[in-house]
Amino acid sequence: MKTITKLALSNNKKNKTRSVLVMVAVFLTMTLLSAIATFGYSTIKYEKLNAEKFYGDYYGMYVGVAEDQIHSMEQRSEFAEVGRAASVGEVENKSRLALSWMGEKALEMTNLKEQLETGVFPEKENEIAGPEEFFEKLGYPEAKQGDKIKLRFRRNNQETYRDADFVVSGITKSPVELENQSYAAYVSEDFYKAVYKNGERAFNAYFKFSEEVQVNAETVEMTAKDLAEECGINPSQTVINTYYTFWALDPGMETILGCVVIALIVCLFSVLVIYNIFQVGIIQKIQEYGKIRALGTTRKQMRKLVFREGMTLALPAIIPGMIAGAGITVAFMHYWLEKSQSVMGREAYTDFSMVSVPLLLLCAAVSLLAVWAALKKPMKLVAKISPVEAIRFQGDGSKRRKGFRKGKRQMSVGTMMTANLAINRKRTVVTILTMGLSCVLFVVISNFTGNISTKYDAKKQVPYGQFQIALDYDLSDTAYPENNLDSILQNNPFDDAFLQALEEIDGVTEVRLQNILYARDAEGNLQSVGVLGKEEFEDEAYQGSLKGTVDYDKAAKEDAFIYGWSYFIEESGYDIGDQIQMELGDKDRTVSMEGEMQGAFGSSNMDWMITEDTYRKLGFTEDNPGMIWVDCKEADCAKVEAEIQNLLEGKEHYELSSYLGALETAESTLGMFEMLAYALLFLVGLIAFMNMANTMIISIITRKRELGVLQALGMTNRQLNGMLRNEGLLFTLGSVMIALAAGMPLGYALFRYGREHGYFGLDVYHVPLAEIMCMILILAVLQMGLSFILSRNVKKESIVERIRYQE
Template sequence: MRTISKIAFSNDKRNRTRSVLIMTAICLTTMLLVIISTIGNGLILLQKDQAASSYGSNYGLFIAADGTQLKEVERRAEISDIGIMCTEGILKGNENGGFVSADETVRKMLPYNQEYVLKEGTYPEKAQEIAAGRAFFDAVGYHDVKVGDTVTLEYRSGMQSEYAPVEFTVSGILYDRDEYTIEASYVVFGSQDFYNERVAEGDRQYNIYFTLSDSANVSMNNVAPVIKEIADSCGIDQKNVIINDLYLQWVLQPSYEMIVVCGTLILGIVLFSVVVIYNIFQVGIAQKVQEYGKIKALGATRKQMKQLIFREGILLAVPSIPLGLLFGFLIAKVSFNWLVEQGNLVSSGIKNHQVPLFSLTMILICIFVSFLTVVLALRKPMKIVSRISPIEATRYLDGSKTQKQGRRKGRKDVTVFSMAMANVTGNPKRTIATILTMGLSCVLFVIISNYVGNIDTEHEARIAINHGQFELQLDYSQNYDEAY
């Protein structure tokens, strides 16, 4: 075994040109595999992250649940994360907005309550603390507010009570977002202690945001019945159940289009690489048939000859694949960040979406596919070398057939072109394989260059939002204002 490995290493070292070409092909193959798989996986994660930012990361919502129902929900093993939000009441000047208390879980789940919305300070914890954006404080007459300042706001707990002045301490300043200020509607945070002080225990109502654990075993086809069954078992009316369908479509439904595109590209790369590596090995074998015949004459078995070729390829793959992984991931990261920046040019937000690109699973798959590509490329050279006869090897002349009996056709003038054509026509199989390899490489280059060159972020944005498209909504209230 050691002797075979030494011979394989010696062959690779002696045939430097062939070794460099094969290592380059393996490195480029691994790079392309890492780039395509990393960018594809990153786009899927980015779509899920954007879905969470747009629609929230909760599976569903139980509204207007009482304390008993809340305890029943907390007992359910199918529910993994639970967030509680309560409506504190109404602040004058923000009748169209919300004055709520929300725990940390809710702030992470809801799209407008992400942790990055807090610009400075902290979320309210004590009874008289409040957190809001500067646009809200400007609207109620307090300009240039700082954390720790005291403000007096007109507050009422519901439609049955009148406004009364309440003094609050500013615990935090939130980012101002355009969608909050279009209709003078702002999100203002209070504390759970303030809600408990103002609302009697029997009258308290909770909005329960939740996600399901893996034990629930849900898919897009059965998630709605599962959530409704949980609501029924907890005594919650089904009309108070809201399912976050838009988010679940991204989380529970695989991105088949992206998977198909990436899979097709990877399959094309593997086939192309197999042909390239095979042709390089085939040329090397043709030039060293006599040497392999001598090894066979020394008593090497067919299995050992196969192992010799296999180890020649693997020894070249071992240093090439890590280099391909490194350069491929760096290129994928730069390319993905560029795509995200282009997407941010046509979308508004207060924070760029950042998703973890490194995936150990993807890296391991790329390593496996790269080694598989090398093994597939070595299969035929291994068979050819194992069948070499010592006697045939001594008479082998670079794959050319023995001249037929008769007169040899010569040429009066020998030119560079005539010698080139003689080499091309002398081995038709090698010529056809080379033409196919070059053709496949051109096809692959044209496909990738056209795909990258035709990326138009504005066009993609306009698929969802056309010029002049608008939406009309009816503004109404089911609550009758009994105090005014």
């Protein structure tokens, strides 16, 4: 037994190249496996420990339910707790401010009590609590507990505003400040009952299920809707606390499954790499193994010899790989969680250990299992060959007849390359397949990460320029009809003088408009109609999930309508192909228009869209801006924004947004997710590089004798370099073709899955050209670089030494 171990160690010491490559492969495999395991474990544990603190411990709520329906809920044993809350109304202000009431149980179930910085939540009819920003928007920047404030509010847009006096009872934690952020303050139950009489009250009923209701993250919504019907509540009024139920009711199965799939792919590639290294090395050493066999070694001992060669190389790489993978992941998770805490305005999370020793030991066992799987065929090969066959072995005898090279009068670099690849067809195919499969995962993940973009998300909010001035209007305000779109357009707040003043601001490079019309349907309902030019019509910011036919030329020719929101098309009462009759108007005139509803945009700012051509054909010759985009250099943004604010002073019914503000908002929600996705892409790229480097090194080193013979017959160093370079480029081309053929369909399927499940930053699919071109460029450079370096190393030895080479 000791003799076999010593022999294995001796072989490993002699075959330094193979030994180093195997140890690097095992180290990287262990690093990746421990990183994946630590990330999955820490993510699940973090969310489970903090789900209640971050998302509340309620399963969901029923929106707009009546008193008797809540009584029905409280009488059913399926509900462990029921909490009440209600929307009280909106506050008169340029910013979006709202009043709400939360009952005691609702405050507990939503963890709002934890958000209280000073004071208490309202108990008396004249008390109010809210964030500092709420009071600041009302003109009370230094508001504190005990201060008196005044505001005007109304219950809905069918009523006029009324005055109300309050005393500040408490200050809540400020939410993350986003552009055009809305703020809510809380009033007492007495105030809510004073504003809404019996029969007018509509509650949001928060609920938790009792233990007898067996649900998981997949079934909780269906169960909640079934119970809603039992209580006389419309199931469509159900809103599930998705994040809490996912982590509280589901043991992170999606996370676990994702980590397991990635780990299995890592293991598969590692098995291929280690197998290639050993298989090629053993074929080159068949005669040596035959001599050992001739000395009386049994088949079982030969298998043990190869097994111990592999394991004695794998074991020293396990612990460093484990420490590297776990250490890098823990550092990343600490950074990520601290960043999330500051970006999302969360309170401090419950601390926990991110490392699971049993899980890391399992990763070590999996890594060793991968090495064992890679060694199985080489072990079988060595054990099967008889001593006589091994000593007489001169290559792959089974393929010798197919391996004759066809003679030629003249040989060139290209013909020598194709001749070599032809004589080693199996090795060529295996090399291209293994490299291609390594790159498939890269292409799949890049289809996902390449479509996550904070800049793209920001451009959806502000599609052009640096600033966007949008009309802020209502469509059904009966109490203040001057807030409705038709009245606003008739007053024309963005007239020619205003537009000219914008263009004259120092630093402004472009002012761009999107016209808007108001429309009334057959029932007299007021709606908005946007006017798009061809460029805007085809802009991806509007496209999203298109339905029907959305074609500018066709819509312009046939004067068609395009619905603004494909997701809500069923609720609109219209369908693709319907004939739409509308009365369209601006500040001066109204025009009747009838046209086909040809399609629907994924998302837009208006109810309907028509083309610029149709707009002009209808006789609207002047501009009616509903959206204005102002562009300037980024360095001039602060100065230009201040000038725009001055021009807007005294104007109403507008909302000013900036691209940089929208980008900051997108980064606060998508930035960490994007970082995580690209970290995964980096790991996948590392796998592809590991496989490619190992394959190329073994391919060239094991042909050292053959290259020496070719140079002895007259091949120049330049021709040698060219042949190896072209072989590398052929490997790259084949790998890329496999990666694209398999990776693009799988990547698109992953993108569709992510979008359908509401993953952040995914809307319109883009082919990830940048990532793919980067992969191709890196592969090509690395292939040529490795070929050049290895050919230089080969040429350092004399031709005689190379011909006598016996690794």
